[in-house]
Amino acid sequence: MSKFDNLVQKLRQHGERLTIQRRLVIEALCSSDEHMTINDIQHYIRTNHLAHELSEPTVYRIVQRLKDLRLVSQTDMAGTGIVYQLIDNPPHHHLICLRCGCIIDVNDNYFDDLRQRFLHDFGFEVRIDHMAMYGVCAKCQQAVDEQA
Amino acid sequence: MSKFDNLVQKLRQHGERLTIQRRLVIEALCSSDEHMTINDIQHYIRTNHLAHELSEPTVYRIVQRLKDLRLVSQTDMAGTGIVYQLIDNPPHHHLICLRCGCIIDVNDNYFDDLRQRFLHDFGFEVRIDHMAMYGVCAKCQQAVDEQA
DNA sequence: ATGTTTGCAAATCCTTTGCATCAGC
């Protein structure tokens, strides 16, 4: 089953109404493996479904709903702005270079240890849908070293 | 040496001017081990130094400067808003319960493994000044279980 | 038919900017 159909089915299960607008937002989010801003979503729809341009409030309300249903996660990209992405199973995460902005995808199992230790030590069940961690990538470290 | 004096000294080292306003913001940030919003900072100053209430732009500019000097970190609290805290050495981190909002302090060395693995696998040097991770605390898990 | 969702417009909130004045070094 496609990502899209999967999500539509989940919405149905929750008794949510399937409006054209919701389908469009889901389609937009499915179109990219990476995160999208509200603007990106609007832009995707404007480009691919010219007749159905969505207003800002509508997009905000729909992603808010999808967030409440835990189908979408929200991340603040260090002031770049707030981005949204589908929560996939298992989730994947990002290392973001503060210098060049490049993004490295990280498998979820890197966080398994941490999850277990927090559960063991604090009884705290960490819920990581999408983690963005910042730092300096290999290339940029070289560049910095050469400067020195 | 107190946190406050330590910071003041660091500002001097960077050739920064030590205005009353900067002292006040630093004092505010020192007053709490936890994070503060811009509003919290203003409120602290209003309460403790009535004669020196600061305007928003001033507070924004000062924390921005402190961020640039890597003395303060900024975190987006899951849409609750943006908070600031002093970067201490070593940094400490937070587990935040999505249900009751309680906050558990986490020692930095929990992240040592992760740092090493990212460096080894991707050559990526993670820079974690302050990490906020969300989930469900022990108490709230019980509450959830009992409901079920 | 009913209750929900959408679109529009406008309000609100947070943050930044321009410029004249003031303060630290």
Added chain:
DNA sequence: GCTGATGCAAAGGATTTGCAAACAT
């Protein structure tokens, strides 16, 4: 005295809200 910081007012941008009309079920 020079340079940079502050305060004010106002602009800017992102997000939210109220309400009437349109739509899914």
